[in-house]
Amino acid sequence: MKKYNFNAGPSMLPREVIEATAAACLDFEGSGLSLMEMSHRAKNFQPVLDKAVDLIKNLFDVPAGYSVIFLGGGANTEFCRVPYTFLNKKAAYINTGTWAKKAMKEAQLFGEVVEVASSADKNYSYYPKNFVIPEDADYLHVTTNNTIFGTEIRYDIDSPIPLIADMSSDICSRPVDVSKYNCIYAGAQKNVSMAGVNILIIKDDALGKVSRQIPTMLDYSVHIKNGSMFNTPPVVPIYCAMKNLEWVKANGGLEGMDKRAKERAEILYSEIDRNKLFKGTVAEEDRSLMNICFVMNDEYKELEAEFMQFATDRGMVGIKGHRSVGGFRASCYNAQTIEGVQALVQSMKDFEAKY
Numbered sequence: 001m002k003k004y005n006f007n008a009g010p011s012m013l014p015r016e017v018i019e020a021t022a023a024a025c026l027d028f029e030g031s032g033l034s035l036m037e038m039s040h041r042a043k044n045f046q047p048v049l050d051k052a053v054d055l056i057k058n059l060f061d062v063p064a065g066y067s068v069i070f071l072g073g074g075a076n077t078e079f080c081r082v083p084y085t086f087l088n089k090k091a092a093y094i095n096t097g098t099w100a101k102k103a104m105k106e107a108q109l110f111g112e113v114v115e116v117a118s119s120a121d122k123n124y125s126y127y128p129k130n131f132v133i134p135e136d137a138d139y140l141h142v143t144t145n146n147t148i149f150g151t152e153i154r155y156d157i158d159s160p161i162p163l164i165a166d167m168s169s170d171i172c173s174r175p176v177d178v179s180k181y182n183c184i185y186a187g188a189q190k191n192v193s194m195a196g197v198n199i200l201i202i203k204d205d206a207l208g209k210v211s212r213q214i215p216t217m218l219d220y221s222v223h224i225k226n227g228s229m230f231n232t233p234p235v236v237p238i239y240c241a242m243k244n245l246e247w248v249k250a251n252g253g254l255e256g257m258d259k260r261a262k263e264r265a266e267i268l269y270s271e272i273d274r275n276k277l278f279k280g281t282v283a284e285e286d287r288s289l290m291n292i293c294f295v296m297n298d299e300y301k302e303l304e305a306e307f308m309q310f311a312t313d314r315g316m317v318g319i320k321g322h323r324s325v326g327g328f329r330a331s332c333y334n335a336q337t338i339e340g341v342q343a344l345v346q347s348m349k350d351f352e353a354k355y
C-alpha cells in the first residue's frame with residue numbers, strides 16, 4: 001500500500017533527494033568510496049558544502065554582511081549557543097509553547113529573560129500579538145512555527161531590537177527578509193534534510209558583543225572563520241541538505257514552496273472546517289501551514305482511536321497529535337504532496353460517511 005508520510009520530524013523528503021543521498025553513501029561521485037568513509041577535507045567534499053551555503057544565500061537572498069554555517073548539535077544546542085553569544089544582560093522571548101520554553105530555559109543561564117508575550121493561557125492555540133518589546137533587551141527571540149501546537153507567523157516581525165528566530169519547522173517554506181534578523185537558526189530535519197545538521201544565518205557584526213568567554217565549539221565566530229569545518233561536520237546530512245536545496249530551487253524557490261504550502265493547507269483546513277466530525281485547534285489567523293492540528297468534535301470524541309485506525313489502514317503515517325494537544329497532526333513540510341493531502345481528506349470524508 002502507498003504510504004502518505006505526515007511525520008512531524010524527522011519527516012518526509014523528496015524521493016529523488018533520498019535516492020541521491022543513498023547513492024552518495026554507496027559511491028560518492030564515482031570515487032569508489034562512500035561519503036561516510038572519506039575525509040570531510042577531501043577535495044570533492046568542499047564543493048558540496050560550498051554549494052549548500054550558496055543555495056541558502058541564493059534562496060534567501062542573504063544580504064552582504066551575513067554568514068551561513070552548518071553545525072551539528074540539533075536546534076536544542078542553538079537554544080544555548082544563542083544566549084551564550086548574544087545575551088549580555090537581558091533578552092526578550094515570546095512564549096509560544098514547548099520549543100520556545102526550552103529556548104527560554106537555556107537563556108536564563110546567561111541573564112535576565114523577559115517573557116514579552118505568551119499564549120499559555122489557551123494551551124498555545126494562538127500566536128500572541130500587540131506585545132511591547134523592551135527596547136533595552138539585547139534581542140527578541142521568536143519561534144516562527146510551533147511544531148507541536150500548530151501556530152505560525154508567516155511574516156517577519158518589525159522589532160526595535162535585534163530579532164533572532166528559531167525557524168526549525170518552517171525554514172525554506174516562505175521568503176524571509178533576512179535583513180530583519182541578527183540570527184536565524186533551524187534544525188534541518190523538519191524541512192531541509194535528515195537529522196544531524198543545523199542551518200544558521202548570522203549577521204557578522206552582531207558577534208563579539210558579549211564580554212564572557214565562549215567555549216570554542218559554542219562560538220559561532222570560530223565556525224564562521226573555519227567555514228563550518230572547525231571540526232568534522234555532519235557530511236551526509238549536509239549532502240542531503242544540498243540536494244534538497246537544489247530541489248527547492250528547481251521547484252520555484254521559496255516563493256514556490258510558499259505557494260505549495262498554501263495550496264496544501266487550504267485543502268486540508270477546508271475539510272477540517274467542513275467535516276462535522278472534526279475541528280481545528282488553532283485560532284484561524286494563526287494556523288500553521290506546516291503542522292495542521294485537529295481533533296474530533298466534542299460529540300464524536302469517542303471515535304478518535306477508530307479514525308486513527310481508519311486512516312492508518314488507508315496509508316496515512318504519523319498523523320497522531322502530540323500528547324500536549326491530542327487528536328491529530330498532519331505535518332505538511334515542503335516535500336508533502338497535494339496527492340498526500342487529498343488522500344487524508346478522502347479518509348476524513350469516507351469516515352464521515354460511516355457516521
Ligand SMILES: *Cc1c(COP(=O)(O)O)cnc(C)c1O
Nearest residue numbers: 074075076099147166168169187
Ligand atoms: C524540532 C524542533 C526543535 C528541536 O530540534 P532538535 O534538532 O531535535 O534539537 C526546536 N525548535 C523547533 C521549532 C522544532 O520544531
